[in-house]
Amino acid sequence: MDDQIESGDSNQSQRNEAIPPDLYSARVTGSRETLAKLMQTFELDVGCRHPEIEANPDRTATLLVYATKERIRELQDAGYKVETVENVSELGRQRQKEVGKGDRFEGGRVAPRGLGEKPGQGRKGGSGS
Amino acid sequence: MTFLNVVEIESALNGLAATYPNISQLITLPNFTAEGRQSHALLIGTRKGCPAAGVLIISGAHAREWGGPDICINFATDLLEAYSGGTGLVYGGTSYTVAQIKSIIERVDVIVFPDINPDGRHYSQNTFAMWRKNRNTASSGGQASKIGVDPNRNYDFLWDFNTTFDPAAQAGLTLASTDPSNDLFHGTAPFSEAETKNVRWLFEQYPHIGWFMDIHSYGGDILHAWGDDTNQASDPDKNFTNPAWDGKRGLPSDAYGEYIGACDLATAASAGNAVSAAIAGVRGETYAVAQAFFLPSWGSTYPTSGASDDWATSRYFANSAKKKVRAYCVEFNRVKTFFPSWADMEPIILDVDAGLISFCLKAVPALSLPTWLCHLGRWWNEAIWHRVFPPELWGPYGPWERIRRVVESILIPIIRPFMRNFRGRSREPHD
Numbered sequence: 166m167d168d169q170i171e172s173g174d175s176n177q178s179q180r181n182e183a184i185p186p187d188l189y190s191a192r193v194t195g196s197r198e199t200l201a202k203l204m205q206t207f208e209l210d211v212g213c214r215h216p217e218i219e220a221n222p223d224r225t226a227t228l229l230v231y232a233t234k235e236r237i238r239e240l241q242d243a244g245y246k247v248e249t250v251e252n253v254s255e256l257g258r259q260r261q262k263e264v265g266k267g268d269r270f271e272g273g274r275v276a277p278r279g280l281g282e283k284p285g286q287g288r289k290g291g292s293g294s
Numbered sequence: 295m296t297f298l299n300v301v302e303i304e305s306a307l308n309g310l311a312a313t314y315p316n317i318s319q320l321i322t323l324p325n326f327t328a329e330g331r332q333s334h335a336l337l338i339g340t341r342k343g344c345p346a347a348g349v350l351i352i353s354g355a356h357a358r359e360w361g362g363p364d365i366c367i368n369f370a371t372d373l374l375e376a377y378s379g380g381t382g383l384v385y386g387g388t389s390y391t392v393a394q395i396k397s398i399i400e401r402v403d404v405i406v407f408p409d410i411n412p413d414g415r416h417y418s419q420n421t422f423a424m425w426r427k428n429r430n431t432a433s434s435g436g437q438a439s440k441i442g443v444d445p446n447r448n449y450d451f452l453w454d455f456n457t458t459f460d461p462a463a464q465a466g467l468t469l470a471s472t473d474p475s476n477d478l479f480h481g482t483a484p485f486s487e488a489e490t491k492n493v494r495w496l497f498e499q500y501p502h503i504g505w506f507m508d509i510h511s512y513g514g515d516i517l518h519a520w521g522d523d524t525n526q527a528s529d530p531d532k533n534f535t536n537p538a539w540d541g542k543r544g545l546p547s548d549a550y551g552e553y554i555g556a557c558d559l560a561t562a563a564s565a566g567n568a569v570s571a572a573i574a575g576v577r578g579e580t581y582a583v584a585q586a587f588f589l590p591s592w593g594s595t596y597p598t599s600g601a602s603d604d605w606a607t608s609r610y611f612a613n614s615a616k617k618k619v620r621a622y623c624v625e626f627n628r629v630k631t632f633f634p635s636w637a638d639m640e641p642i643i644l645d646v647d648a649g650l651i652s653f654c655l656k657a658v659p660a661l662s663l664p665t666w667l668c669h670l671g672r673w674w675n676e677a678i679w680h681r682v683f684p685p686e687l688w689g690p691y692g693p694w695e696r697i698r699r700v701v702e703s704i705l706i707p708i709i710r711p712f713m714r715n716f717r718g719r720s721r722e723p724h725d
Contacts, residue, residue: 260423
């Protein structure tokens with residue numbers, strides 16, 4: 166599949182262009198109104214479908230966002246209380262080492278084994294995926 | 295053990311189809327991705343002719359949400375292994391009986407499309423891990439920062455959000471975006487992308503699909519219709535097809551609410567609760583069941599346009615000749631990270647797969663009279679008729695058929711002259 170892709174598709178030149186800058190997870194804390202204003206003012210990466218917001222005991226809340234260092238600085242300059250948590254791009258690079266190399270199923274000659282227990286089969290699966 | 299790469303996902307599907315040919319079938323999706331990949335899905339079920347319900351489970355729409363395809367492959371594998379081995383299935387504290395597994399395989403067509411966005415996954419797993427979209431360059435104008443469309447804003451449900459939603463409905467945060475450099479870029483038209491076209495194709499090819507699950511990460515939520523506005527069950531005219539409400543959708547506590555029948559809403563919540571209970575039973579993880587429009591933990595509203603679950607639900611509302619679909623989006627992993635270690639991912643796989651089995655059980659159709667008669671006929675055929683007259687003896691390739699042919703080949707040349715004479719004599723009076 167990958168050999169097929171490398172052979173002259175129109176996306177090749179753009180794939181070689183610059184990789185996006187690292188993203189950091191950051192926790193922005195403020196009142197409900199402050200966070201609402203933040204989300205209306207800035208285009209932010211807030212995760213998959215919904216922002217993840219945790220209510221704090223002092224009636225403030227904390228919103229998790231993903232942003233570049235520059236964007237985090239912009240938020241701080243705009244007066245938001247922002248705490249950088251971690252470099253998620255770096256975490257992703259570490260996790261890339263936990264992605265399969267090659268093809269453990271040999272093109273379909275080997276079937277995966279499930280992780281769920283099948284009572285009576287005398288084993289727990291999981292050799293495949 | 296590691297996360298599956300895009301080649302391994304395809305190989306796993308091939309391996310399952312080859313290992314379980316009587317109860318699974320590889321489906322080749324017709325639309326190639328921007329980088330030239332062809333995707334496959336796996337249909338699981340005995341498909342012996344009796345009416346079956348259809349379940350479609352997809353994942354991998356967002357590239358950085360790695361665990362989704364792994365959840366799907368493991369789910370398919372567990373289901374096939376358990377049925378073939380005549381066993382039940384156990385995920386921690388949640389277990390399923392042999393009869394339950396049998397009812398899914400024999401009365402439901404389960405279609406698993408584990409990786410709808412392989413280009414994005416390949417890029418995320420090898421280059422920029424936080425990549426969300428596909429890798430379509432059509433709207434990029436040659437700039438790398440503008441590559442890609444968010445598949446889960448590209449379905450034909452209120453896709454043109456600038457027209458259909460209130461301008462105050464937070465464009466750019468969760469709704470969608472017309473800016474190709476934005477992670478929520480919705481494409482150039484509804485279904486402009488190969489990834490969403492392939493999902494639509496499955497719905498068209500298997501019109502009996504009545505249950506749909508789109509697997510995402512993260513949050514620990516099970517979301518159901520609608521995602522564009524608050525639900526209401528009193529005014530059917532307030533619906534996504536009605537242009538009179540364009541520009542007024544996406545805000546809470548106003549005149550517009552998206553119509554859904556009270557029974558449909560109850561069913562949506564009920565099936566969501568069944569999935570949540572199954573997940574909780576494994577090791578105690580609590581997944582919230584909520585309408586997609588609301589943020590479960592905060593109570594605020596976050597509308598979406600062009601999302602898969604809304605589109606799947608909307609098909610029946612737009613055209614009642616189509617099958618009604620109960621559609622959901624599960625956000626797996628209650629820990630807020632796209633990148634759990636594999637060691638942390640394995641328990642999540644067990645959680646969600648337990649939920650998916652319960653989801654399929656919800657889809658098992660009640661035994662109506664035609665279905666019951668069909669199953670009775672199948673039982674008669676397999677348990678009685680084929681035992682008395684085994685196909686390997688009596689069928690077209692069996693010994694009796696071969697003996698019949700040999701006898702025919704000997705007798706017919708002998709009989710033929712007599713037959714001619716007989717016919718000739720019988721014609722004489724008329725000549």
